[in-house]
Each structure stands twice: as structure tokens, then as C-alpha cells.
Amino acid sequence: MASCRVDFYVPSSDTPDGRYTLACRVTEKAFQSGKHVYLYCQTPDQLTQMDERLWTFSSSSFIPHGLLGKTDELVRVILGCDDPSPDVAEIVISMANTPVSTFSLFSRVAEIVGTDDSERQLARNRFKFYRDNGVEPVTHKV
Template sequence: MARADFYLIGKPRFREQPLLLVCELARKAVHAGQPLLVLASSAAQAEELDDLLWSFDPDEFLPHQIAGAEEDEDEVEVLIAPPEQSPPMRALVLNLRDEPVPPGFERVLEVVPADESARGPLRARWTHYKSLGLDVTKHDM
């Protein structure tokens, strides 16, 4: 059964830099051997995440790239897709965009901002995924 996991930002380091949580989730996916597709909300966010994945842990490299940059993107473990790119869906998708992920995944990860006023679209997505019959879970981070 497909599932949706919502990660609620709470810890100060994630409040200051929400993309650090994305890096942590990407690391978990790589360690679990699950190729991850990250749907970035903008080209600028894709670039920022690309830079952060190089530097967030000096002792570890997570293979990643931005979609459209090279030919062998099927092979890379973490593929970051800005809105103008539409690479093939993967089983594991991390969504940073405002709209729900279309079907085709086994598991979707949603990062919920610490700011209560920014959580409206996430509540709508929670309801949307539940209406599709997904198993929906919340994690406090």
C-alpha cells in the first residue's frame, strides 16, 4: 500500500534551515538503498539543495544531481527536479512543491514548515492523500 509521511519541523536547526531536514531524509533513503526523487519548488531551491548536499556532512558524500544536467540521471541515488524538469517518477519521492505528487510512487515524503500559517497547503495534501487511500503518518522532527 502506498504511503505518505509528513515531517513536521520543530528542532531549531531545521527551523533555521529546513533543507537540512531534506538532507537528513535523503541520507536515510541512500542508506536504505532507495533512490530518491526530490521535487523542488524552484530552480533556486534545487541549486540550494544541491549545494547543501555537498556540504551538510563533511564525512559523507550522497550521490546527487539536478535533473536535466546529465544523461545518467537514472543511476544517481538522489535526483533533484526543479519545476521545469519532469523526470520519471520513483518509488520514493520527497515533495517540496505546493501541489500533491501525482500517482506513481510507493511512498511520498512531505516536509511541513514550522510556521503555522504556512501549513494550510499541507493539510490539504494530507486530506488528498488520505482520499486516495494512502497510509498517512506524521513525524515530529
């Protein structure tokens, strides 16, 4: 199996909205690749916000998606708070505070970095986890 690629996306905007918009943009790009995507949310509230934003973040497009356990297998973008499973997706986009412990089961993990100091420290911890497990993450400031 090919190794997993891990990317960290750091929003250029320091507002919480910047993180959500960035997550939508990364999800859209992953969706356009034709692969199945799992958007890993930290909390049910975050999941609800992402669910709403994926329908409306762009005036020229939307990302069809469903919630884990509440949609059919034809939907390529799934949102959930449960640990990612390779049965659901090939790509994980994570807004969680903890690393994707099963990262090696996926072709790609995209970590969306938060905007405040505590969220950035959690991202540093996730970065270290991947590095300690043999992956050299790539950071993108967008």
C-alpha cells in the same frame, strides 16, 4: 502493486534552515536504502539551495546527486522542479506546496513540512489530499 506509503516530516526547528536540514536527513536515509530518489522542489531557488546543502549538510558524509535531465541514470538521487516520474525514482521527497498527484506510482512519498503558518496550512491541504485518495499518512515530528 503495493500501496504507496506517505509520511509527513515536521521539523522541530521553526527556522527555514530546519526544513532544509530535515530534507537532507530524509534524503540521506532514502539514499542509504539503495532505492532511486527524486527530491521534488517547489522553485529553482529551492532546488539550488538543496543542491548545495546535499553536498555539505553532514561533516561525515555527502549524498551524491544530480539534476533532472543533467545527470546519468546511475545517480540514485535526482533533484528537480518537474512533477515526479516513476521512470526516475521509486521514492519521492517533496518540498513542493502541492501534493504528489501521481503518488500511487511510487513506493513512498515523504512530505517535508514548512516552518511558517502558511506552509503548515499547505501541508494540511496535502495531508487531506492523500487521505481523500485512500492513503492514511503518518506524521513524524523530528
